[in-house]
Amino acid sequence: MLKEWLNRRAVQRVKPGDGRPLPRFRWWQMLTRALFHLRLVNQHGWQTVYAVDVRHQNQAAGYVKAHLYLDGRHHAESKVPAAFPVQDGIIEVRTSAFGLKRCHYITALGTEHQLIPDPASAEGRRARLDRAHPTLSRWIGVLSSIVLIAGLVLLIFQLAELITRAPEGVAQYVGTFTSPIDLSAWGSIVVGLATVAASTERALRLRYHWLLDGGAG
Template identity: 80%
Template sequence: MLKEWRYRRAVRRVEPGDGRPLKRFRWWQMLTRALFRLRLTHDDGRQTVYAVDVRHQNQPDGYVRAHLYLDGRHHAESRVPAVFPVRGGTVEVGTSAFGLKRCHYVTAEGTEHQLVPDPASAEGRRARLGRAHPALSRCIGFLSSAVLAAGLVLLVLQLAEQVTRAPEGVARYVGTFTSPIDLPAWGNVAVGLVTAAASTERALRLRYSRLLDGGAG
């Protein structure tokens, strides 16, 4: 019920486009822009090309917005999370603190297909690495997950120590807890930077876990 309500609410947020042309992706936009495409073939063989353009920085209204282009022209826009009705289904777009976590075409039957990233984008370059060097790609993906898992463990240990040491905390019921890992200030900064890099790498592959990536954010 809640999921259906959110879906209908997202659809109502869609605004019509103004017909402006889609701008080419530039290399200096890799950290601030994501661009994905979807090609749909009609029964007569004609193709329709949708493009989803997301600028990660907040817009004047305070929200990140996704823009849908149809055959190179601005067709619709919505703040994220966005659900765009398209031929044969919907395009769903979601973001996290580190990039996109979802950009999928969902058919009327419920089948999901991830859109194809622009080759010049950071997501496109990461996908190209995965195709060219699959073993290395899997290794990087495993390392990113391991870094986030380790960061989550450190966070839990530090929170447990702080809670049990609070003057009116739970120490009188469960006793005090001292974390076996005591990092200096620079160590905590380093852990924060490494976990942010790991979540960014996962966002380039549209991988998202509320536990791992949500905790890092």
């Protein structure tokens, strides 16, 4: 029920497009742009091609826009989270601090299908690695999860130490806590960069967990 209400709110934010052509994906846009495609065939055998174009460079300003293209022409746009009405369903678009966490086609029957990333995009290149080297891809995914879990544990240790050592903290009730891991300034920087890289890698696969990826953001 809550998801349906949120989708209705998202649909109300959709604005009509201006008909401009879909710009070609350029290699230097891999860190600032995501492009996904969806091909649908209706009951008469006619093919419709949708494209979802998301530019991340406005994220620092507090918003990201998703653009929907229909057969190569700008059809609609919306701030994310977005829900675009399309043939026999909707396309949901949601972002995290590191990229996309959802770009799915949900049919009227409730089935979900992830859109196909453009081959030139970072998401498309990551998908190609998964197809060409599935074992390597799986280990990269496992490593990303391990890095985020380790980062979360370190964060919990630091917060526990900070809270119990505060002047008006909880030390008088539970005692003080000293983190068993004391990172140097450089160590903290390395851990921070590693967690950003891990969350970015997961975003390229549209993987998101509120505790791991949300905490890293």
